[in-house]
Amino acid sequence: MHRLALLLAMPAVLAAEPRLTILYHDRAPLYHLGHGGRLTGTVYANVRAALDAAGLDAQFVSVPAKRQLAEVERNQAPVCALGWLMTAERRRYARFSAPIHYERPWLVVTRRQHTVAVRQLGALHALLPSDRLQLILLDGASYGSYIDGLLHRQPAIRVTTDADNLLRMLDAGRGDYTIQPPDVLEHYLATHPESQLQSPMLADVIGEPLYLICSRRVDEDWLHRFNAALKVKRPR
Template sequence: MHKIRFCWRYLAGAAVLGLVSAAGPAVAQTAPAETDLTVLWTERIPFQYTGEDGKARGLLVDIGRKVLGKAGLSYTEVMLPANRVIMEITRNETPACAIGWYMSPERAAIAQFSKPVYKDLPLRGVFRAVVDVPPQVSAATALTGMNMRILLKQGFAYGPHLDALIAKAPAERLQRVTGEVPNLLKMIAADRADVVLLAQEEIDFYSKTDPNFARNFKVQAFKDSPEADRRFIMCSKRVSADTMNKLNAAIAATINVR
């Protein structure tokens, strides 16, 4: 029977649910055994976030725990900013996995990936309400042909199609920040950028919880949007082949993502 030891660490700021070391990042009172897996979460409502009880909650958290339970793996959960997740996977110092990440060539070079665990709803553009956006605009036009100030989340991949368009956009029009979605939306509303790319799941959540959403923002689908991307379990190369096989077998037994 698998076990879970919660070891929440927030390396951006001092908010920690666990034992805090004054000399550095928060650490667990008991370090996980070498055979344990470290599962890395990052705050991104509604996919994964810290609930009122201090534990991880969200769509991908539920999927991840279902797979890990089926695989019979012992693991410790750690909350980190997205850019630190990439750093931990790249360092490859411990067996670590992050649930529900996109695959990209850059990530494939530093990590190994499971079978897919989730397929997103399409990404949309969330524009300032006063921005004039054609109703049938393409992502190519919006991101490279309209002189938009584009707000991006640091360390995130947006899928091959959008990533390629972002790479073509003038560098001075791009802003990459580490804030979470509420902060990104505040930046758009404050006229610090014109558009941010969000998943439909995120838009559904914030449009219901923010009473000013409809007044401040305009949501636009892109006519050239490809089929939504799939998400995977991204693991450091220190994770054994046996563990990866257990994860893939558990995914095949519990999830049907094409």
């Protein structure tokens, strides 16, 4: 049986209060496996500190991003997923923590040869309907309520992978541009100095908070204790 299935199916007799599982996928530098296979990153450190301060027990398990939401929605066990945007659809089936990270304004990322064309269009709402450039996105990802609204019914290449691999694909010529948070691009450029990717900033691309998204089997008191211990500064 898959490791996650074993963890989520642990009999209740093992503990009066089932151990909560927090699902994650690598998103360096916020949370990712570092040297020695240990989970690290700025957001992970804040979440781990809040858990410890509140005396809450949780285990972190690596699971592909798209599957995380399916596990939360199934509501078969107390499970959360790390670093997700809040949307109206997700509020229908999940509970949310307080914000664990505030995104900086998102970037349109493109290869050097397309930078002038992107800048000429001037804003994301003008770029998306253009047939001059092909958009590539992560399948199943939300980019926040504002950007999702702009993306509605827009043609795009959608790929099932992580952000780092998506940028590799864009670098290699698949698609012409994508939308990413600054920290993802900064980490990619730092580890791929030969990259041809650049980031024209568009004024209408905004960042939104990230949360723990949790199944409804996660007790509200657990979330209250976690939120009370969480120390995250909102950017000015």
